[in-house]
Amino acid sequence: PVSVGISADNTSVCIGTQVTFTATPVNGGIPSYQWFVNGVAAGADSPEFVYTPADGDMVHVVATSSLACTSGNPAHSDTIQVSVGEVMPVSVSISADNTAVCSGTEVNFTAVPINGGTPSYQWFVNGVVAGSDSPAFSYAPQDGDKVHVRLTSGIACTSGNPAQSDTIPVSVGEVLPVSVSIAADNTSVCSGTPVTFTATPVNGGSPSYQWSVNGSAIGSSSQNFIYTPINGDVVNVEMTSDLNCTTNNPALSNTIVPEVIELLPVSVTIDADTNMVCSGTEVTLVATPVNGGEPAYQWNVNGKLAGYNMTTYTYAPVDGDEVYVQMISSLSCTSNNPAQSNTETFTVKSAVHVSVSQSVDHNWVCEGTPVTFTAESVNGGNAIYKWLVNGVESGSNAQTFTYTPANEDKVNVELTSDLECTIGNPALSNTIMLKVDEILPVSVSVIAYDSTLCEGEVAILTADPVNGGGIPAFEWYINDSLIMGDLYHYYYYPKNGDQIKVKMASSLTCVSGNPAVSEPLVLTVFDNPEVTWETSGDTVFCINGGEVLLNGGFPEGGIYSGAGVSEGTFSPSVAGIGTHELVYSFSTEFGCNGEAIVTVSVDSCTSIPSARLEDMVDVYPNPASDVLYVAINGEDVVKAVRLVSLLGNTVMEVKTAPAERMVELPLNGLNHTLYFVEIIFEDGMLIKQVVVK
Known part of the structure; x- marks a missing residue:
């Protein structure tokens, strides 16, 4: 069987548009074709047929197969009907509700399409896309903006699509604030x-x-508006601008209330800020006018012109000055013009000098110790104090200032007096520089003149302080028992094995480990030899009796000494009149000495025997520590009393008055040892031995 089908590339086209038809044979071999439009043969022998249709054309084809054995040959295709539409011209126009507006005012644009179908819109402002797909477009334009729209039609067969509208320029005016003010040529007039x-x-x-x-x-x-006012009238104006773009239109002006016055009495008074001032201090006088308007002034001091055209007058018065002012009112309707004020009289006092000094409870302290400064003012009144440390303000407003200083801090105080008449106010005090010491460690040790001694020898002990200061205090201990204190040196008769310690309290302020205790010092004491002296013969010698050989000392080999003794011989003339103690001394291999004492008397052999001098004098106490008393009995005259060391040096001498019966010898500061007391009479001398402890 032979058949044929056809198809078209478009069955609905616009006028003038070609359509292509295509035949598809079945069992055609090499077929031949005949095309028909509305039943009328058209086209060529071809499987394709191209032509420009009219609306409603009916197209089909007849195909003749080249095959021998066929049925339904030639074959007719189905028919295709073509729809042809008319071409529509597309356009668009726009309109604005206002093309001249004020700044900030929106303008509404509307698009009117032709052949738009269901169109789409694109709005443009100054060539830049704006708005949305809508026939209406609203916005607040800028001056000179240009607006148009582009329309795309929804119809198939059109020309001029998309279409662009005309352009509408917009004029935008600035919004201007409207106001008005009024002024009067005179706001204070006479009725x-x-x-x-x-x-x-x-x-x-x-x-x-x-x-x-x-x-x-x-x-x-x-x-302009001219009228004759009544006092209290309120005048203003309302102005309406004829400009387009305005705010506050119409505008209401300020109000003016003219002052309408009758003839007014003019007067003036003056007041001074004070009538009692310090010498050289300015005062200010203020004029208070009544009905003065804008007055003119002439100030007078003691009747002479001193200033003019000032409501206030400032000057430095002299005691007794009298000031007044004349005022000329600027008002038109006045009486008593010009007017003269009251008179102000001034009392002027002399100024006093303000000064301030300061003191400190301690200007030399240990680090970390607070100090207190006290200010003393002259003419300070209820003063204000400003304390300064190294030029920097410190402390509070107080007469005293306490703080913890650093070394070489410099402190002073500034005082401001509240008295009225002052010179040198505020005043600056003297400067105090502080010495701040570091904390020093305190220690002490014991130094012995000789730590190996003989029985009866004085141990001379010295405290060796470290950071003890100038006046350290001492406490001496023997075998841990307190024996005395407050001396660098300690003298005593030790026992073998004595342990000596000293406690020292430093006089320095800035110390640690105070008081300090020394390590013990152990003393070695050797026994003294037992020495005797047995004399044979008289112990009273005449001064002119010649030399006497001394003997009888034991153990032998010792040394004789004393007044008038030389190489074992005693010379009364050398010793002199009086009682003398002669000594026989012996030294062991350890250097320990023993001695025996014999008392002899040398007499002039012409007057009172020397032996009787013993009854005339008492020396006490013995041993002595602070004061040695020499009491004179009877009526014999003592010329002087001397204290002599073991080496024969006069330590002190007291000249006595003829009637003096008691002599005091102060012993403070003397070494603790043996001394001789020589009592000198007019015709003889008595020697006593005393121990100072």
């Missing part, structure tokens, strides 16, 4: 005087005016 008011417009264009007095319309639409 019956006309006043001219003038309006000054801002952004008025060619404005219109409505003047009002006390809220009632008056006058004409004029920039």
Whole structure:
């Protein structure tokens, strides 16, 4: 069987548009074709047929197969009907509700399409895409903006698609604030005087005016308004601008209340800020006018012109000055013009000098120790104090200032007096520089003149302080028992094995480990030899009796000594009249000495025997520590009393008055050892031995 089918590339086209039909044979071999349009043969022998249809054309084909054995040959295809639409011209126009607007005002644009079908829109402002897909577009334009729209039609067969509208330019005017103010040629007039008011417009264009007095319309639409006011009238104007883009239109002006016055009495009074001042201090006088307007002034001091055209007058008065002012009122309607004020009289006092000094409880302290400064003022009154440390303000407003200083801090104080008449106010004090010491460690040790001694020898002990200061205090201990204190040196008769310690309290302020205790010092004491002296013969010698050989000392080999003794021989003439103690001393291999004492007397052999001098004098106490007393019995005259060391040196001498019966010898500061006391009479001398402890 032979058959044929056809298809078209488009069955609905616009006028003038070609359509291509294609035949598809079945069992055609090499077929031949005949195309038909509306039953009329058309086209060529071809499986394709191209032509420009008219609306409603019916197209089919007849195919003749080249095969020998066929049925249904030639074969007719189905028919295709073509729809042809008319080509529609597309266009669009726009309109605006206003093309001249004020700044900030929206403009509404509307698009009107032709052959748009169901169109789409694209709005443009100055060539830039804006708005949405809508026939309406609203926005607040800028001056000179240009607006158009592009429309794309929804119809199939069109021309001029998409279409662009005409362009609408927009003029945007600035919004101008409208205001008006008024001024009067005179706001203070005498009754019956006309006043001219003038309006000054801002952004008025060619404005219109409505003047009002006390809220009632008056006058004409004029920039100037002249009328005769009554006191208290309130005048203003309402201005209406004829400009397009404005705010506050119409505008209401300020109000002016003219002062309408009758003839006013003019007067003036003056007041001084004070009538009692310090010498050289300025005072200010203030004039208070009544009905002065804008007055002119002439100030007078003691009747002479001193200043003018000032409400206030400032000057430094002299005691007894008298000041007044003449005022000329600027008001038109006045009486008693010019007016003269009251008179102010001044009392001027002399100034006093302000000064301040300071003291400190300690200007030399240990680190970390607070000090207190005290200010002393002269003419300070209820003063204000400002304390300064190295030039930097410190402390509070107080007469005293306490703080913890650093070394070489410099402190002073500034005082401000509240007295009225002062010189040198504020005053600056003297400067105090502080010495701040570091904390020093305290220690002490014991030094012995000789730590190996003989029985009866004085141990000379010295404290060796470290950081003890100038006046350290000492406590001496023997075998841990306190024996005395407060001396660098200690003298005593030790026992073998004695342990000596000293406790020292430093006189320095800035110390640690105070008081300090020394390590013990152990003393070695050797026994003294037992020495005797047995004399044979008299112990009273005449001064001219010649030399006497001394003997009888034991153990032998010792040394004889004393007044008048030389190489074992005693010379009375050398010893002199009086009682003398002669000594026989012996030294062991350890250097330990023993001695025996014999008392002899040398007499002039012409007057009182020397032996009787013993009864005339008492020396006590013995041993002595602070004071040695020499008591003179009877009526014999003592010329002097001497204290002599073991080496024969006079330690002190006291000259006595003829009637003096008691002599005091102060012993403070003497070494603790043996001394001789020589009592000198007019015709003899007595020697006593004493121990100072």
